[in-house]
Amino acid sequence: MKKFLFFLLTTALLSQPKLEDGYVVFKIYAPEAKKVAIAGDFNGWNRNDFLTRDENGFWTGKFKIKPGLYQYKFIVDDKWITDPGNPVRVENFNRTDYNSVFVLSYDWKILLQSEPDARANLEDIYPKTNKIYLNIIWHQHQPSYIDPERDELRGPWVRTHGTKDYYDMASILEKYPDVHVTINLTSSLLLQIEEFYVKRLKPYVNLERNRVDAKRYFKDGVRIDPWIDLMLKNSEEFTEVDFGYLYKNSWNCFSVSEVVLDRFPEYKALKEKNPNEYSISDIRKIKFFFYLANFDPDFLNGKVKLPNGLIVDLTDLIERREGKYYLKKEITEDDCNRIVAETFKVMSSIIPVHKKLMYDFKTRKGQIEIITTPFYHPILPLIYDTDVARICQPFDKLPQRFSYPDDAYMQVKKAVDYYHKIFGRKPLGMWPAEGAVSEQVVSIFVKNGIRWIATDEKVLSNSDPKGLPFYFPYRVDEDTIKGNNNENGSLLIVFRDTHLSDAIGFVYQNYDPEVAADDFIRYVLSFAPEDSSEERLISVILDGENAWEWYRKDEDGKGFLNALYRKLSKLYKEGQIVTVTMSEWIYGNPDRGIKSHPIIEHTEIEPLWAGSWINANFDTWIGEEEENLAWEYLLYVRQDMEKLNVKSPKNFESPKPGTKRYYELKAWESIYSAEGSDWFWWYGEDQTGLGGDEPFDEGFRTHLINVYKFLQKAGYKVETPEFLNNSILRLR
Structure with missing residues (x-):
């Protein structure tokens, strides 16, 4: 007892x-x-x-x-x-x-949070409130997997998320015309979609036959990503290198979440099988499933008509029974070839579907405001000056100072220019990589014509004046124009509702989709103002890709998104929740009852706290031993470029391939790529990748090594430092 x-x-x-x-x-x-x-x-x-x-x-x-x-x-x-x-x-x-x-x-x-009472609120009955505005921003991003020397992508993740997320996260909105959202498409993501998966595959895809000319593809030496080659190559001819990509390497054909794997029992059985017992049929199925499991459920469950009129229909290959998918036939090499053609059709439709639904603040037509991020997704304040971390991390040991404001400027300018090339106009807004902001980088955004950015509410709580509520946007003025009341020198900032954003990312994955959407709506309505003349704006910002593969009760989050958009559509008609893009907020949209809110009329923040969406600091990317060592590596290489006086790019140049200037620009692209946040994210103890951190470590050092290889081809007398060949992860 x-x-x-x-x-x-x-x-x-x-x-x-x-x-x-x-x-x-x-x-x-x-x-x-x-x-x-x-x-x-x-x-x-x-x-x-x-x-x-x-x-x-x-x-x-x-x-x-x-x-x-x-x-x-x-x-x-x-x-x-x-x-x-x-x-x-x-x-x-x-x-x-x-x-x-x-x-x-x-x-x-x-x-500790459990699911609310599990009742499906099918009637969508909510207490009557005054109007509140909702700003939803889906962040779509992948780092640059480009190996410039090999001229191919080192990872398949642009493609896997392309067929699973990037297309349908936009296309789903066509069913809900009263819902307006913002989608952030990073430049590094757009570049890899267009230059690799669209332009390089297009000449080899026969859309009438729905097949790829594999013989000509290999004859021409086309390089996209190694998993494309795996699908187009006969499984009986696989080498040890191929088997690495199939199941031996950190990134392989089983690199999917356990939740996704459970929905494909035959796929899961292959993962659990002894590789020494794999038959040719098994090998063929493994590579096939890696593609199939990364198609959005809409493509698996019926016909989908793409913006160009093409149809994707995989129902002759797979069927759904009791929430799981099973093959309907024995998979052949021809089926594997066909899946690459189906992949091309989806990848080539990603940008067109965004253009189709793109919101234009001048004509007030469209549903999606499209924004972007500094080109290679850098932590911009740290590229400007790593010592800014002393403000938010006063007790952390920092590396030797890295401070290259010109690089920070070029990361933003390149993104604006590339956006203009793709969409025919310049972006009004940016999601700074990881919501990382500081006073120093405000002028960079302003000089490049950016009117608004976003970060997390914890950054607001650390900024001055203190105590400002997060459900209003605020203004930050460029240093050179303070006190001049110049609209063109001001930047509007919205602040992410941490609770609601994290709920979508982490909490709702275990909820019934109707219950999750109901919880979301009731939370938003709880902030509705009591005074009908007051306007409040709730901002929800998170990845529009990574969360869905962990939704256990809801395949790829589709139930939640449909329920959420359905409820928001009804509440828009009832005048309670109005989904709004930031260009609508700033310039107004009378057709939807949204008045203009000029930037200069918003309350000013002075100074803006230096921090990111995580912890309102930069400790995910700097301050730990591995992270600091990576910054030391980056600094060493960047200083070498300075010593050699390599002329920096001023805009998009297109020199003749093989010339000195061509290789100089290749070296610059490599250093800009190495400045991306993703490499530093995986260093240290605070983050661990699904397939381990080693591929990211190798990717980071490959970019730095390529700087020297391109400089050597440009005629510079420089040697590659030996330490770049040693893994940072092994040196800690």
Whole structure:
């Protein structure tokens, strides 16, 4: 009886898991147990992560976990149990049992949150409120996987998200004309879509036959990404290099989330099979499934008509039964070839569908405001001057100062120019990579004609004046025009609602889609002003790609998005929630009852806090040993370019291939690519990639090595530093 009372007391006090010294710590009281393990999303449901017992009968384990939502269970003497110290649980993926669940937020807090009462609010009944404006921004981004020397992409992720996310996140809005959103398409993403997957594949795709001329493709030496070659090559001719891309390398044909894998039982069985036992048929299916599992469910469940009139229909290959997909036939090499043609059709429709729905603030037509990001997605304030991190990270050790304002300017200018090339106009807004802002970079945006940017509400709370509510936009003035009331020298900033944005990214993945959409709507309405003359703007900003593959009760988040847009459409008609783009907010749209809000009329922030959307600082990209070493590498190479006096680009130049200037510009593209935030994101203990961090480390160093290779081809007498051949991850 004493043991039982002690058990009740201790589990009540635990209220776990807890965060201690950067580790997520789990405890369970099981004094009679011989062994205790923990398995969950954070360790791939590995049954062999055993906990350590102390003299009082407590078993403890600690894990380095990146922010996100996680399900887990303890395994006590081979018996699976939910966490008695965590009252929050959710149905597991198969809805046969329950798992414990918690959220680790990006501001490093443990959140225990279960699904609300699981009722589908099909009537969409909400309390009557005054009007509130909603600014939804979907951020679509991939880093530059381009290896300039090999002239191919090192990773397949632009393509996989292209067929799974980038097309349908825009096309879905056609069904909801009263819903207006903003989509951010980064330059590095657009470049890889257009230059590699569209222009390079187009000459080899026969749209009438729906096939690719593989023989001519290989004869011409076309390079796109290695997984395209894998599909067009006969599986019986695979080499060890091919098998690396198939299943041996960090990035391979099984690089999908466990949630996605569970929806394709035959695919999952192949992953669990001993590779030594793979048959040619197995190999063919593995590469085929890697493509198929990355098609949006709309393409798997029926015919989809693309903007150019082409049809994508995969229903002759696969069928859906009880929420899972099964092959309808034995897969052939011809089927694999066809999937590449289907991929081309979708990839070539991504930009056209955005153009079709693009909002024009002058004509007030369209639904989607399209914005972009500094070209290679750099943390712009750190490219300008890494010492700015001393403001928000005063106790962190920083690397030797990296300060290249001209590089920061070119990252923005290149993005504006490339956007203009693709869309025929210049962007009005930008999502600074990772919402990273500082006073220093305001003038760069202003000089390039950008009228508004966005970041996180935690940046606002650290800016002056203090105490400003996040549901209003604010103005920041360029240093040179302060006090002049010059509209052209001001920049409008909106601030991300952290709670709601993170709910979509981490919390709703375990909700019924109707319940999730209902929770979203009720939260937004809770901010509606009591005074009908007051206007409030809620901004929701997050990736429009990565969250959906983890939605367990809702395939690819489609149920949630359709429910959300349906509810927003009804509330627009009732005058309660008006989805608005920032160009509509600034310049007005009388057709939708939106008045103009000139930038100069907004309250000024002075000074703007230097920070990002994570923790209102830059500690995800600088301050840890690995991150600092990467900055030292980047500085070394950038200083070498300075010493050699390599003429920097001033605009888009098109020198003749093979000339000195051609290779100089190639070197500049390599250094700009290495300045991207994604490489620094994966260094350190705070982030870990699905396939490990090594491919990103290799990608970063490859860009730096290529600087020297191109300078050598340009005729410069320079040697590649030996240290660039050594992994930063192995040097820590």
